[in-house]
Amino acid sequence: MSHCDxxxxxxxxxxxxxxxxxxxxxxxxxxxxxxxxxxxxNTERAKKxxxxxxxxxxxxxxxxxxxxxxxxxxxxxxxILATPPEGHCRQAKALIERGLALVIDxxxxxxxxxxxxxIQAARTAGTPITVFQNRRLDADFIxxxxxxxxxxxxxxxxxxxxxxxxMPEGFGNWRDTTxxxxxxxxxxxxxSHLIDQAIQLFGPVDTVEHAELDRHSSNPGGDEDxxxxxxxxxxxxxxxxxxxxxxxxxxxxHVLGSRGAFVKYGLDAQxxxxxxxxxxxxxxxxxxxxxxxxxxxxxxxQVSLLPGNYPGYYCQLAHALTSSGALPVAAEEALYVxxxxxxxxxxxxxxxxxx
Numbered sequence: 001m002s003h004c005d006x007x008x009x010x011x012x013x014x015x016x017x018x019x020x021x022x023x024x025x026x027x028x029x030x031x032x033x034x035x036x037x038x039x040x041x042n043t044e045r046a047k048k049x050x051x052x053x054x055x056x057x058x059x060x061x062x063x064x065x066x067x068x069x070x071x072x073x074x075x076x077x078x079x080i081l082a083t084p085p086e087g088h089c090r091q092a093k094a095l096i097e098r099g100l101a102l103v104i105d106x107x108x109x110x111x112x113x114x115x116x117x118x119i120q121a122a123r124t125a126g127t128p129i130t131v132f133q134n135r136r137l138d139a140d141f142i143x144x145x146x147x148x149x150x151x152x153x154x155x156x157x158x159x160x161x162x163x164x165x166x167m168p169e170g171f172g173n174w175r176d177t178t179x180x181x182x183x184x185x186x187x188x189x190x191x192s193h194l195i196d197q198a199i200q201l202f203g204p205v206d207t208v209e210h211a212e213l214d215r216h217s218s219n220p221g222g223d224e225d226x227x228x229x230x231x232x233x234x235x236x237x238x239x240x241x242x243x244x245x246x247x248x249x250x251x252x253x254h255v256l257g258s259r260g261a262f263v264k265y266g267l268d269a270q271x272x273x274x275x276x277x278x279x280x281x282x283x284x285x286x287x288x289x290x291x292x293x294x295x296x297x298x299x300x301x302q303v304s305l306l307p308g309n310y311p312g313y314y315c316q317l318a319h320a321l322t323s324s325g326a327l328p329v330a331a332e333e334a335l336y337v338x339x340x341x342x343x344x345x346x347x348x349x350x351x352x353x354x355x
Contacts, residue, residue, distance in 0.1 A: 026313070029281050037059050041060050106131055136197065145201060159239070162240075186222070186242040195230070225242075264305075
């Protein structure tokens with residue numbers, strides 16, 4: 001893997017929620033990086049980018065980015081693809097050909113074949129690529145992983161995980177109408193996180209036992225009310241819910257073991273903090289005050305969550321790019337998750353129960 005000097009000259013392609021809420025603030029807050037340019041053709045987003053990052057160049061489209069690189073006018077070390085997954089393979093391969101390191105927002109690609117193409121191109125070129133699985137750094141997930149490692153729950157046999165909220169009007173972006181063939185729907189979007197988390201805790205999946213993928217909206221698009229049941233080789237049963245139409249949500253985590261359970265309500269606080277414009281360097285960033293419990297029977301104790309750490313992703317990446325450290329997420333891990341998602345869609349077709 002080629003190494004680069006500090007600061008790491010960085011571009012963000014795409015400036016919707018992923019680019020503006022997650023990647024740009026994390027890059028700007030880390031002195032190991034220099035945000036050289038933002039690529040967006042959206043006038044409102046371009047204005048927002050210029051206001052927040054006045055020293056950063058705004059480039060109107062991906063073709064113009066490539067032209068600037070090829071002419072030598074722009075020199076980069078790292079590109080972050082915060083774009084819809086339909087374009088990931090084409091964009092990634094073009095950047096790999098130019099010797100650039102990549103962060104690719106999840107999912108890695110629209111299907112396993114495209115994901116394999118990206119990984120093979122990076123191997124051939126010797127360029128590092130990683131995938132932004134930031135939910136490994138949620139406060140509740142970090143806490144749960146520690147509890148399991150310390151055997152506080154005993155042998156875990158049931159893991160339930162939810163991303164649910166009430167948003168009947170939709171996201172208001174490409175996610176609302178993108179078909180499954182282009183990685184649309186909640187299974188590709190949020191399932192990429194939930195399945196990845198489950199695998200990090202309990203290892204490879206042996207069987208996709210069952211899945212339900214529903215779309216209640218009348219307009220075209222992917223699944224918006226989704227359930228998946230997995231059996232891990234370790235014997236743990238995982239149940240995952242993703243639902244943007246949940247007027248009332250269940251617990252974020254409900255984990256049962258031979259010695260006790262872990263129950264936690266509410267989503268990690270980091271996305272909301274970044275959306276409000278709070279700095280990742282600010283006091284209290286990463287603190288999650290949501291309610292969480294550990295125990296069995298009547299012996300239940302409220303637990304404080306360890307801090308969330310999205311900035312840690314880019315700290316680890318900087319170390320990997322400038323020395324010999326490991327990448328924060330191996331692309332092969334994201335490919336494995338993508339293959340599971342593809343298998344679910346193949347075996348369990350989208351249903352329209354209210355039409």
